[in-house]
Amino acid sequence: MTVEIARHDLPTGADAERLAEGLDEDLAEEIIHLEKTAALIDSAFGSARLTLHARCVIDPRAAGVETWESTVKALQIGSALFAVTAIQEGAVECRINRKVRSIPAIGPLSTADAGTWLTAFWLAVICRDQERMTQLSEITLDRLRSPEGSYDEYIYHWVDTLQSWWLRRPGLADKLIATIEASDPAIARVAPQDLLQAVLYPPINLFYHYVRNDRDGFTSTLADALKLHKTYWTLNEDRATDIDGSIALGPLAIACLAYDAEFPLDIESGYLPKHLLERTWIGEFPT
Template identity: 70%
Template sequence: MTVQMARHELPAGEDAERFAESLSEHLAGEIGDLEESADLIDSTFITALMALRARCVIDPRAAKVETWEAAVNAMQLGAALFAVTGESGGTVEVRIDRKMRTLRTIGPLSSADAGNWLAAFWLAVICREQQRMTELCEIPLEHLRAPEGQYDEYIYHWVDTLQTYWLRRPGLVEKLTAALQLSHPEVAQIAPQDLLQGLLYPPINLFQHFVRKDEAGFSPALSEALKLHQTYWTLNEERRTDIDGSIALGPLALACLAFDGELPVEVESEYLPKHLLQRSWLGEFPT
């Protein structure tokens, strides 16, 4: 039986439409500037994520091509962030916003870290960009370390788990177990408890059901992840109106993996835009 999970109410109407259009226009300008200098690519990636979430506010099923294009732009920028920060002194050819672009590499950037890696990887999964998934998974873990005190240690085990899964390296069970144990509220000390329990831990828990091909457990775990997502984003009025809560990025990506792997996804929700989950727009234009 399919579970229906309603999204919490977000600002809609003409103001939301104008905001989404304004973000898209602003993003196009930022993308154009990258060919002069890629120094601000991290902020451009953040703008692209905002643009995607704004589109999902007004198009919760991702039924419009503009929403798919926003997802693709965010995915391309996430991958490009790591492509230009791997080394310096050269150039890379990347496709962003329907155009091949030559960007100068800028060397290490503090924002090219494990947190943004997860966002970039989720977007590559959602867009079914296997080559970019592979490129992201080939980035050495030590290159993703942030200054001490920014992240709990579990995040590096989590990234290592995902890289190990995708590249079919040995030790998946041990690495996933470490990520689960170290993300426990009694162990993790840096992330706020509501953030950890509401947004950070659920994808790890969901992944363990996915890799075990747990048909009976995956959808209940997905439903629980969305409930925790909603609880986090409705804790107060400031969060309730924040467009970041419009989609559950990590759970959506894991639901995409399950969908593609023919593992039943028996949850329907605007937190999981239908046409992103079901890859309805795949092939609409080069990505």
């Protein structure tokens, strides 16, 4: 039996359409500007993520190609961010918005950190872009460390776990256990507790069930993750109207892995856009 977890109400209609179209236009300008300087590439990545969420507000099933394009552009800019911050001279060839662009290198950037890495990696998983998953997984943890106190230590264990899983490095089980232990609310102190428990931890729990091939446990855990996402994004009026809550990006990415492994995912939800989950648009155009 299919379980339906309804998305909370978000503003739709003509105003939401205009917002998405306006964000698309602004992002297109930012992408063009990146060919002159990548100094604001982190801002462009933020704009791309916002555009993706805006598209998902009006297209919760990701049935339109515009939603797929916004997903791909977010992936492309997120990956480019790490490429241009890896070197200090020259330029990097990056495909962004259906065109290969030469983006000037800028060297280390404080926002090219573990949190940004996770978002970029989720997007690569959702787009089934294995090459970018590999490129991101080869980035050293030292490069992703922020100034002391910016993140709880668990996030570095989590990145290490995902990189080790994808690159088939040894010690995956121990690294995942370390991630789970370090994300305990009694240990993690930087992230707000409600954010940690409702948004940040569920992808870890889902991944645990995925790597153990626990198909029955995965489905119920996914349902719990989406319910927690909904609870977090409806706690108050400000959150309930924030389009960042339109999709559950981390759970969606892990669900994509499970879908590709033929797990029985009998769940429907606006937080889990059907056509992103089921890779409907893969191959529509080069990513």
